[in-house]
Amino acid sequence: MSSFAIDKAGPGRKVKFGSMSRDRVWALRWSYFFLTLFAIIALLPPIYMLITSLKSSAEISAATNPWWVFHPTLSNYHELLTSNQFLRFFGNSAAISIAVVAITMAISIPAAFALSRMKFWGSATLATGVFLTYLIPDSLLFIPLFKMFALFGDWTGIQLINRWYVLIFIYPTLTVPFCTWIMIGYFASIPKELDEAAIIDGASWFQTLTRIFIPVALPGLIAATIFAFTVSWAQFLYPLVFTTSTDQLVLPVGIITTLIKGDVFNWGQIMTGALLGAAPPLVIYAFLMDYYIAGLTAGATKG
Amino acid sequence: MAEVNLRKVVKRYDDVEAVRGIDLDIADHEFVVLVGPSGCGKSTTLRMIAGLEDITDGDIMIGGDVVNDVPPKDRDIAMVFQNYALYPHMTVAENMSFGLRLKRYPKAEIKARIDEAARMLDIVELIDRKPKQLSGGQRQRVAMGRAIVRNPKVFLFDEPLSNLDAKLRVQMRIEIKKVHQKVRTTTVYVTHDQVEAMTLADRVVVMNKGRIEQIGTPNDLYHKPATRFVAAFIGSPAMNFLPCRLEEAAGRLHVRLTEQIAFPLPSDRAARYRNANPGQQLLLGLRPEHITEAKPHAEPGIEPFDATLDVTEPMGMETLIYFNLAGKQVCGRVNPNAPARDGQPLRLAVDLNNMHLLNEATGAVI
Known part of the structure; x- marks a missing residue:
């Protein structure tokens, strides 16, 4: 009763009860509104690609409703999936991406561990430096990099330009700094006592990394893996510059260069190729999302 | 098992x-318990x-050997941390056996040691759980188990009970004491809680x-503090100091x-303080339990x-009483049946047989 009287004493004051939940309701409505809006914007292109990929060339050029398929056909898929060339692009992309992920992890994990845990002279500066290198746009780097590999070919006689595997050496310059940076963050969130406990238990630095840090920071590792894979898979500029022969191309470049003949755009196959090209990252996301659970560290310390 | 020595x-x-x-x-x-306020080292x-x-x-010596440059893993020590520091991706058994597995102990031996430690700590049924499925007290038991199975020369505890609630802290305090009675491993225990220090330690080291500041048995520190810091730090409610x-x-x-107000000193105290400079500014230190209600007979x-x-x-x-004496707030402890009421007068008595006299300038107990 007394609290009721106090509320009445200030008639001009807004009653706070319930206002929190009213704010919350509006926050939710706005979030749903914008989430739906962005989902539509993000999903329209792939839906359009899917629709177009199911059409014959004749239907694409006909003046019908572009958002509807009147005579669905899988001929685009059949042609691409039986084409040696397309499978070659796919194979090149896969080999490069898997190799780049492996190289990136092999470098980033120990680097992040050293930078986040082994305090040595200049470690903090180095950690920032790693991040700064990521800020340089790759479009600035491709000419000097091209020159480097051309000179390397001149000096050693080992020709790497126009070989698909040259990209395995180039992509880590993009993936390593960012992945190292992500992992530094994840490793830094592991309580210091955990490695101290491991060290007292008799673990070496390497054992602390492999037996404690990698399992505990698995979500971060997976995030870095996904990043490295996506960057390598979707990279366009470098393969366009470094590879030219048809059998050396990767998927994104291959689709553009072989399916556009002069000014003839084979839209149906371009869309099909793009969709098929987008599939592996999607599958990887879907598969790894299950493991991508934050809060794996819960229970390590006071939780 | 070993002694530990610190030299300068x-x-x-x-x-x-x-x-x-x-x-x-x-x-x-x-x-041995190291106790002191935060930042005391x-x-x-x-x-x-x-x-x-x-x-x-x-120099630091463990078992007689100087270990200044020996890495932690070769010092044969085990440590229990304030936040437990359990490996979150391992089960209780895996947590406890991690050190033994690294040292490639035989499987049977590892199992035997885990079973023994788990029985001692009453965590047998938790052995296959992950740390996140455990309560704070259970986690701390596992952390202790991880130390016990190693059978090290020295146990080191770094404020192991600070994250537990008051009731659990008392319970775990007793557990730690029981474990020490069983395994008898040399133990160094750090806490900021003087009650923990007093209850657990064979000897307490008060740091500031x-x-x-002083090293001694809990009773020594309580009854014969060497400095004002120790006198004030040990005991709750704290000792009263009166100019x-x-x-x-x-x-x-x-x-x-x-x-x-002036009290005549008992004869043994008078003999002890006879040589003190009479004009000097001193502090009278009296614990609350030595300020009680007056008894009818002298x-x-x-x-x-x-x-x-x-x-x-x-x-x-008991009833704690607070009153003003010589311009200072003073705490006393009286029988719950004594007629102590807020704002009311009461006839009290000080027990000068248990008094302390301190040099106000240096803080040293005379």
């Missing part, structure tokens, strides 16, 4: 001296014994500002608090006086 150990971070040359000898099987000292911090100067002077009156040595060294109580705090087994 110093730890300096840039310009800050965290530990200022401490000497400490811990005997085999002994349970107790945790740093423990971490130096563990090898997690380099020492700037001095990077130095050791006073010594003076001769009617052939007896008196301790004078105010113009009106006893030697028990001197009555009147006070008006400000606040009373009934605790059940």
Whole structure:
């Protein structure tokens, strides 16, 4: 009763009860509104690609409703999936991406561990430096990099330009700094006592990394893996510059260069190729999302 | 099992001296507690014994060998951390056996040790759980189990109970004591809680500002503190300190608090303080339990006086009283049946047989 009287004493004051939940309701409505809006914007292109990929060339050029398929056909898929060339692009992309992920992890994990845990002279500066290198746009780097590999070919006689595997050496310059940076963050969130406990238990630095840090920071590792894979898979500029022969191309470049003949755009196959090209990252996301659970560290310390 | 010795150990971070040359000898099987306020250097000292911090100067010996440059894993120690530091991706059994597996102990031996430790700590049924499925107290048991299975020379505890709630803390305190009675491993235990220090320790090391103030058994520290810091730090509620002077009156040595209040000293105390400089500014240290309600019959060294109580705090087994004496708030402990009421006068008595006299300038107990 007394609290009721106090509320009445200030008639001009807004009653706070319930206002929190009213704010919350509006926050939710706005979030749903914008989430739906962005989902539509993000999903329209792939839906359009899917629709177009199911059409014959004749239907694409006909003046019908572009958002509807009147005579669905899988001929685009059949042609691409039986084409040696397309499978070659796919194979090149896969080999490069898997190799780049492996190289990136092999470098980033120990680097992040050293930078986040082994305090040595200049470690903090180095950690920032790693991040700064990521800020340089790759479009600035491709000419000097091209020159480097051309000179390397001149000096050693080992020709790497126009070989698909040259990209395995180039992509880590993009993936390593960012992945190292992500992992530094994840490793830094592991309580210091955990490695101290491991060290007292008799673990070496390497054992602390492999037996404690990698399992505990698995979500971060997976995030870095996904990043490295996506960057390598979707990279366009470098393969366009470094590879030219048809059998050396990767998927994104291959689709553009072989399916556009002069000014003839084979839209149906371009869309099909793009969709098929987008599939592996999607599958990887879907598969790894299950493991991508934050809060794996819960229970390590006071939780 | 081994003794631990510290010789003039110093730890300096840039310009800050965290530990200022401490000497400490811990005997085999002994349970020693380092206690002090935060920033006193107790945790740093423990971490130096563990090898997690380099020492700037001095020597640390474990089992007679200087271990200054020996890495933690070769010191044969085990440590229990405040936040448990369990490996979150491993089960309780895997957590406990991690060190043994690294050292490639035979499987049967590992299992036997885990079983024994789990029985001792009453965590047998938790052995296959992950740390996140455990409560705080259970996690701390596992952390202790991880230390026990290693069968190290020395146990190091870094505020292991600070994250637990009050009730669990008391329970785990008893558990730790029981474990030590069974395994008898030399133990160094760090806490800021003087009750924990008093209840657990064979000997307590009170630290302040990077130095050791006093080393002694819990009873020694309580009844014979060497400095004002120790006198004030040990005991709850804390000791009362009242400005006073010594003076001769009617052939007896008196301790004078105010113009009106002066107590004659009992003969043994008078003999002890005879040589103190009479004009000197001193402090009278009295623990709350030595300020009680006045008894009807006189006893030697028990001197009555009147006070008006400000606040009373009934605790059940006793009542804490607060009143003003010589311009200072003073705490006393009276029988719950005594007529102590807020704002009311009460006849009290001080027990001068248990008094302490301190030099106000130096803080030293005379």
